[in-house]
Amino acid sequence: MSEDILGDDLTEMLRNHPPDVVCTAFAQAFFQGAVRMFQRDTEMRNIVLTDAEARDKATRHFCNRALRQVRTPSGAPPPA
Incomplete structure (x- = not known):
């Protein structure tokens, strides 16, 4: 996901809130x-x-895709 779209604030929001809350901001x-x-x-x-x-x-x-990216630890396989 592009850093132009995913800034630090949005990344933290995606990481810490449920999808229905963050998808509007996203x-x-x-x-x-x-x-x-x-x-x-x-x-x-x-x-x-x-x-x-x-x-x-x-x-x-x-x-x-952004939710998966920020919630999956680096190097870990994506959830099935």
Whole structure:
């Protein structure tokens, strides 16, 4: 997960709170990061800005991925 999206504060929040609490904060950070990341790619930026369903699916996917990343000790295999 990009450090642009996962700052220290968000990482700690993901580590210490349940997903239903942190995914809203993650969604906001993800949206801002995605717009910055795709500022040169007009097609991707338009998808992020206009397709709410695609944005929601991507946000859920990356939120779950971020949760696994911050909650799994380094070097440990991912949970089954």
